[in-house]
Amino acid sequence: MGTTQLETVPEPKYWHLKTVISEALDSDFAVGEILPNERDLAARFGVARATLRQALEQLELEGRLQRRRGVGTTVAPPRMGVDVSTPRQGWPGAGQDAWQPIGCTTVLPPHSVARLLDAEDGEEAHTVRRLRLSQGQPLAAELLYVPLASVPARAVGDTPSGPARARSVLSELRRLPLEGQDRAVELGSARADDAKELDRLPGAPVLVVTTRYFSGGRTAAVSVATYRADTCRLTFGDFGNLEISHHGQQRQAS
Amino acid sequence: MGTTQLETVPEPKYWHLKTVISEALDSDFAVGEILPNERDLAARFGVARATLRQALEQLELEGRLQRRRGVGTTVAPPRMGVDVSTPRQGWPGAGQDAWQPIGCTTVLPPHSVARLLDAEDGEEAHTVRRLRLSQGQPLAAELLYVPLASVPARAVGDTPSGPARARSVLSELRRLPLEGQDRAVELGSARADDAKELDRLPGAPVLVVTTRYFSGGRTAAVSVATYRADTCRLTFGDFGNLEISHHGQQRQAS
DNA sequence: AAGTGGTCTAGACCACTTG
DNA sequence: AAGTGGTCTAGACCACTTA
Structure with a gap:
């Protein structure tokens, strides 16, 4: 005792x-x-x-x-606040959304993505690769999956698999009526290809933002964006009817 | 060559x-x-x-x-989808928000929080401790800082530092007009006290959700919620004018 | 070539849970 | 008491950057 x-x-x-x-x-x-x-x-x-x-x-x-x-x-400098809110609902690539198209291929999406797309098993999808930069530093790498059911292959023609084709897919996608979207954030570790784009080693901790875009009662596209967890703080500048003036300085990295 | x-x-x-x-x-x-x-x-x-x-x-x-x-x-079972969206803007504790008040003390907030609160240096704040559970498992631990400027000490009386006092502070807070809020998500590692509440070891990876509540042109409260990164996928069931029927089964842990 | 962080080894002991 | 994952050591070599 x-x-x-x-x-x-x-x-x-x-x-x-x-x-x-x-x-x-x-x-x-x-x-x-x-x-x-x-x-x-x-x-x-x-x-x-x-x-x-x-x-x-x-x-x-x-x-x-x-x-x-x-x-x-x-x-390290304080983390950057990276806005991932969606002010007016918009398709990826609409207006200026800070993402830079890199390329585009047409592949069978991985299982985890196919589950989210309302797609028949084995349906191929346009896969748009985009990069999000800030002051020359890569913040995030994205893979955007657009099933052929949303944007038929003929619509984008036979543009080669570069940025041009990516932009073509995005602009076709924007023709659809966007009915809504939802979003999830979770922890992950960078795959080899993402790590390379993000200038990190494979396995580096990342924040994975998965967005589903709905159109015509279906999931018309799925975006998987991989943010560097070491440098990024994801912000959701949600609603807020008036602009608040806070002297709380949200320091950005220089 | x-x-x-x-x-x-x-x-x-x-x-x-x-x-x-x-x-x-x-x-x-x-x-x-x-x-x-x-x-x-x-x-x-x-x-x-x-x-x-x-x-x-x-x-x-x-x-x-x-x-x-x-x-x-x-x-491990697939991660749980945890809704962290704020459907109708609401103060913490409004309606049924899945958080369980644990206790409440009055302390000087740490520097990082004081920066977010529009508070004079050295101003004390009510500190409400809450826990978010799902099926008996702890998902997240929260510290809610409410400066005395938002809820005066006399308003909550001399209730001891238990759940009752926590509920008292929350209900006083709800009397204020909520003008907006914003939110950020970043990666962190669990402090010793959070780790204990979350049934994890100190240093375990967590998703830190920081929310600022605005009222009267000021930051009236700041919430720092620490979610288990291993078991949680944070979801933002953003807008979406119609209910989508997806057969994509969002598996919940049993 | 020198210096850095990244990987890997083969041990040892500790803290914790369970029978 | 036995078995588990968690911590710690003292080395070694590798991959990468810089000068």
């Missing part, structure tokens, strides 16, 4: 390390500054490099650090 | 492992089934346990696996 529960809770070393480094980042480092290398840091804290890395990994996950192989570890 | 770039791309072992295991999960395992333990698996694949763990970690990040210390590794 009376064995009070003090002194227990042997906090893991990497967790404590994370706290220490995090506080050091706040007080002693400026954005963009480079940290000592991992071997030095590990020695300085008297831990194995693997343990030190565990702490750095979490800090990178939280967007506090940026690590680049062959270069070093730097203090 | 002629050194064609075949045979290159030495895919990391853990990445290949992940693919192999992922395919095995699809074909040979049912949801809830337990996998062999890590030492056996590592031996079976002829890799060190650390390498095997790297693959399992990614699969857990993607919501494919669930690992529990002392128990084992099981095949």
Whole structure:
């Protein structure tokens, strides 16, 4: 009895390390500054490099650090607020939506996407590849699946599989009446091709935004957009009848 | 010359492992089934346990696996779709919003929150703790900050810091005219207290949903909700003028 | 060529759950 | 007490960037 529960809770070393480094980042480092290398840091804290890395990994996950192989570890700028709301319901590519078409092929969509499309099994779909940039940095990579039932192959002609064909599919899609859409956000890890576009290593944590576009009582298109989780904060500038003036500075990365 | 770039791309072992295991999960395992333990698996694949763990970690990040210390590794059910849209703009706690009040204290909000609240530095705020459950499982933990400027201390009286006080603050908050809100989603790692509520280890990946509530041209409240990233897919059942009938089965976890 | 972070190993011990 | 995943170590080598 009376064995009070003090002194227990042997906090893991990497967790404590994370706290220490995090506080050091706040007080002693400026954005963009480079940290000592991992071997030095590990020695300085008297831990194995693997343990030190565990702490750095979490800090990178939280967007506090940026690590680049062959270069070093730097203090990351605050995450960018990226607007993913859909002000006036619009098809992808309508108005100026910050996405840059890269290419377009016609393939059998993966199972997970086919489930979302109201498509017969084995129906092919236009697959538009787009990239979202901000200040030259890639924020997100998107695959937009448009079943042939929504935009017949003949409508886009035989334009080769480049940006031109992508734009052609998008503009055909816009001819349909858009009846609604819904959206989901979840955590994922970057596939090899997305990682390449996003300038990250495969497996990097990403926020996957899946959007379904409805037209004619069907799912006319599905977009799977992969945002860099380290640099992006997805914002939904929802409603709000009046423009609010807040001095809360939503800092954008420079 | 002629050194064609075949045979290159030495895919990391853990990445290949992940693919192999992922395919095995699809074909040979049912949801809830337990996998062999890590030492056996590592031996079976002829890799060190650390390498095997790297693959399992990614699969857990993607919501494919669930690992529990002392128990084992099981095949996770598909992620739950959790609605985080705000159909008719409403204050937290209005109608039935699936959140269960736990307690309420009055503290100085952390810096990151104070920046969002249009509050003088050093102004205290009611801090309401709420939990969101689904089928008995915790999905999310929330901290709702309500500055004293929005709900004066005298309005809630001296109810002790339990659920009753939480409900009192919420109902006072609902008396204010809600003029708008905005919302952001980003990746984070669970703080110790959130981890406990969510039945996860500290540092577990979470989706952090930050909501600002505007009233009287000010930010009247800020909510920071921490969703389990492994089990949750956040859905925004945005607009959509008609109810769509899709046979795409949005499987819910049982 | 030198220096960085990324991968990998083969151990050890710890914290936790269950019988 | 036995078995699980979680933490930690002290090395080694690899892939990449920069000079």
